[in-house]
Amino acid sequence: MNYTKTEQKLMDAxxxxxxxxxxxxxxxxxxxxxxxxxxxALVGHxxxxxxxxxxxxxxxxxxxxxxxxxxxxxxxxxxDPGIPLxxxxxxxxxxxxxxxxxxxxxxxxxxxxxxYGVDEINGQTYRELSERIADESKPGIHxxxxxxxxxxxxxxxxxxxxxCDRPLVPxxxxxxxxxxxxxxxxEILSGKLNTTAKTLDDWLALAKxxxxxxxxxxxxxxxxxxxxxxxxxxxxxxxxxxxLLDGGKLxxxxxxxxxxxNFMLHHLIDLAGELDLVVAVHAGVWGDFRNVDPKHMxxxxxxxxxxxxxxxxxxxPFVRDxxxxxxxxxxxxxxxxxxxxxxxxxxxxxxxELLDQVPVNKVIAFGGDEGMGLENIVGHLQMARENFAxxxxxxxxxGLMSFDEAVxxxxxxxxxxxxxxxxxxxxxx
Amino acid sequence: MNYTETEQKLMDAxxxxxxxxxxxxxxxxxxxxxxxxxxxALVGLxxxxxxxxxxxxxxxxxxxxxxxxxxxxxxxxxxxxxxxxxxxxxxxxxxxxxxxxxxxxxxxxxxxxxxYGVDDINRQTYQELSDRIAEESKPGLYQRIFxxxxxxxxxxxxxGGTNCQHPLVPxxxxxxxxxxxxxxxxDxxxxxxxxxxxxxxxxLHLCKKQVEKWVQEGAVGVxxxxxxxxxxxxxxxxxxxxxxxxxxxxVxxxxxxxxxxxNYVMHHVIDLAGSHDLVVALHSGxxxxxxxTDPKYVxxxxxxxxxxxxxxxxxxxPFVRDxxxxxxxxxxxxxxxxxxxxxxxxxxxxxxxELLDQVPINKVIAFGGDEVMAPENIIGHLQMARENFAxxxxxxxxxGLMSFDEAVxxxxxxxxxxxxxxxxxxxx
Numbered sequence: 001m002n003y004t005k006t007e008q009k010l011m012d013a014x015x016x017x018x019x020x021x022x023x024x025x026x027x028x029x030x031x032x033x034x035x036x037x038x039x040x041a042l043v044g045h046x047x048x049x050x051x052x053x054x055x056x057x058x059x060x061x062x063x064x065x066x067x068x069x070x071x072x073x074x075x076x077x078x079x080d081p082g083i084p085l086x087x088x089x090x091x092x093x094x095x096x097x098x099x100x101x102x103x104x105x106x107x108x109x110x111x112x113x114x115x116y117g118v119d120e121i122n123g124q125t126y127r128e129l130s131e132r133i134a135d136e137s138k139p140g141i142h143x144x145x146x147x148x149x150x151x152x153x154x155x156x157x158x159x160x161x162x163x164c165d166r167p168l169v170p171x172x173x174x175x176x177x178x179x180x181x182x183x184x185x186x187e188i189l190s191g192k193l194n195t196t197a198k199t200l201d202d203w204l205a206l207a208k209x210x211x212x213x214x215x216x217x218x219x220x221x222x223x224x225x226x227x228x229x230x231x232x233x234x235x236x237x238x239x240x241x242x243x244l245l246d247g248g249k250l251x252x253x254x255x256x257x258x259x260x261x262n263f264m265l266h267h268l269i270d271l272a273g274e275l276d277l278v279v280a281v282h283a284g285v286w287g288d289f290r291n292v293d294p295k296h297m298x299x300x301x302x303x304x305x306x307x308x309x310x311x312x313x314x315x316x317p318f319v320r321d322x323x324x325x326x327x328x329x330x331x332x333x334x335x336x337x338x339x340x341x342x343x344x345x346x347x348x349x350x351x352x353e354l355l356d357q358v359p360v361n362k363v364i365a366f367g368g369d370e371g372m373g374l375e376n377i378v379g380h381l382q383m384a385r386e387n388f389a390x391x392x393x394x395x396x397x398x399g400l401m402s403f404d405e406a407v408x409x410x411x412x413x414x415x416x417x418x419x420x421x422x423x424x425x426x427x428x429x
Numbered sequence: 430m431n432y433t434e435t436e437q438k439l440m441d442a443x444x445x446x447x448x449x450x451x452x453x454x455x456x457x458x459x460x461x462x463x464x465x466x467x468x469x470a471l472v473g474l475x476x477x478x479x480x481x482x483x484x485x486x487x488x489x490x491x492x493x494x495x496x497x498x499x500x501x502x503x504x505x506x507x508x509x510x511x512x513x514x515x516x517x518x519x520x521x522x523x524x525x526x527x528x529x530x531x532x533x534x535x536x537x538x539x540x541x542x543x544x545y546g547v548d549d550i551n552r553q554t555y556q557e558l559s560d561r562i563a564e565e566s567k568p569g570l571y572q573r574i575f576x577x578x579x580x581x582x583x584x585x586x587x588x589g590g591t592n593c594q595h596p597l598v599p600x601x602x603x604x605x606x607x608x609x610x611x612x613x614x615x616d617x618x619x620x621x622x623x624x625x626x627x628x629x630x631x632x633l634h635l636c637k638k639q640v641e642k643w644v645q646e647g648a649v650g651v652x653x654x655x656x657x658x659x660x661x662x663x664x665x666x667x668x669x670x671x672x673x674x675x676x677x678x679x680v681x682x683x684x685x686x687x688x689x690x691x692n693y694v695m696h697h698v699i700d701l702a703g704s705h706d707l708v709v710a711l712h713s714g715x716x717x718x719x720x721x722t723d724p725k726y727v728x729x730x731x732x733x734x735x736x737x738x739x740x741x742x743x744x745x746x747p748f749v750r751d752x753x754x755x756x757x758x759x760x761x762x763x764x765x766x767x768x769x770x771x772x773x774x775x776x777x778x779x780x781x782x783e784l785l786d787q788v789p790i791n792k793v794i795a796f797g798g799d800e801v802m803a804p805e806n807i808i809g810h811l812q813m814a815r816e817n818f819a820x821x822x823x824x825x826x827x828x829g830l831m832s833f834d835e836a837v838x839x840x841x842x843x844x845x846x847x848x849x850x851x852x853x854x855x856x857x
Contacts, residue, residue: 002829053760054789061735061760098789101831101839285754288728317750343786346750349779 337367767797
């Protein structure tokens, strides 16, 4: 991408900034390296959804709008090392032509260019790129990508567990304690925690124990989704829990509402606040995205005034709603994780609008939200910097702020704000 | 409009492209030419809504937020040839001054300029423009406008029936089978098809016969609205149908427009469409209480019919970002930019820029004029579409985000290949 003079100065300034990566799904390095990696490592996590949208594995698209993984035959073949790379590329290329101009794909293309020195992902380069990825896929890759290349001092990650090494720092999965659908779940979790759960109070005690455990293991937050929520109703929750222990199933309604889950959600949020854990909130994009509308925060956040919420993704596509929520509610912070690669254009307009509306201490600049394509974080971070450079650059050139003011704000967003919000997070640079 | 160098190159490239016009409401040409035509032909279909909004015929604005056409006295007068043109212009001009800067008006103004060689629509030009329009309104108008001027090889039109000639290709109204409100309608349609309908299964059989007839007559798609759509409930639909056959009317809910028989048959016809390779075109956004035509209704409708392809219109304006995520996530939903370009050029440019970030390029259709009474406006509309694409792609090229050749390749997909790929029954 070509930059104006001011944009280039901002890009240079950001390249010198240390970063808190405020949202990932990275697993421990040994899990990442347990399978062979090639060019398709760069297109697995998000690009696949564009591939599916473009027509790949159409027959696996079912009436629930979801995918059953084993049915995604072509996509799964991309990751079968028993099939020659050339054959897999031939399967992939027609769909790649349909998606390569999108923001998801650009992340991968930038990763290839900036981290592997391969200018483009195409029929001429996939073999060489695969070789370089395979060569690089050895212990220390987390450090080389995150710390040495991206200057990331900590990467808050959600992968269901807490067993990760620096720079990864865990954020724990709240649904483990709230989305309890059958008795089996209760028995497995109480067994793991060496406790019993025969009443709702038992489950509340178990939740406390689990949260204490996560905290002692280094978790700095818990993750929920922005979902339909009502004031907690203990009676309804007790009835539901009894039903569950009697062998019944707890099934949410079309809004995603289930009374036991709703009660536990409120309880867990309060517990998180007491333990200085941030409640990270997914909002937008997936599935019937009305069910993960950021506007659900309008009732959830004020019900827990002592707890801080880290609202993700600007609730895309409900960007303007999220901005007003971040503007109005003192305990809701806006985390631009994933936004930059969902749509760079939409993110730029949002940054510009939130600069108009939201205090500068309420915004977090970056989270790669990546799983298997670790190197994509390099491309993602580049796109984030470009987005900030465009918006701040235009304001500087218009005389609306000085260069130094822009750099000050960006430093807050990349570094100070996530550290101030995630109070349990300690870093060394 | 002034263009950058790159924009001009893109405009030139697009001017050489053949197109599929993927949505119109044009009837047969002889119908259009059956009445005298003058300057007001260029402001009738959409311009009137801005005129009403600006104050024309305010007294006809009812508590339902709609207009009863006979009550729109001033507007109707514009189309009364017995009233002298000058008098009609005098009625029109004060409102025109309020709306002429809008996107709707620009399509008419560009039509005047590009097709009739009249630089603007104003007091100095209306007489001359009217003369030129009257002179041009003779057989062969469609050919001259669509084929010779716009390079449209096919024009998908929804005019209620299937009796149209090249380049028009019919898309039929699904609601003829679903919005059944009284027994008289059942009797009428079954008689038309030579069938007897007593039960809901008879009606489903009738639907099949009608869909087959449409296909035989050249239809390539069925049109519905994005609307509230719970899973089909046969018991409730049967109850409703019995009520209807007993002489009761079926009245949809006021807030959500939901009616169980309609919902049931809609799901059924969508499946029928899929099995006949017909696309389900979906209006969404803009009109009336636009919450009732929210594109987000497609989030449940499209996954319930995974074998059917949906052509989602208008980016669901103003719910543009919602529509884009829907087109991004659902493999059977395609985004058709018909009408968008003249609703708001600015909103369409930002929509196109954002969808380039998000949606696979084989999922987008560039253009549909959505016009009824003024085929000439399609020339202005197409020019605005090209300008919008030139601005968005031009900026990306100048930023080094794509090459000129890549932009042209994507635009050719959007104007030509994607509509042909989606509408599999369409032959050009």
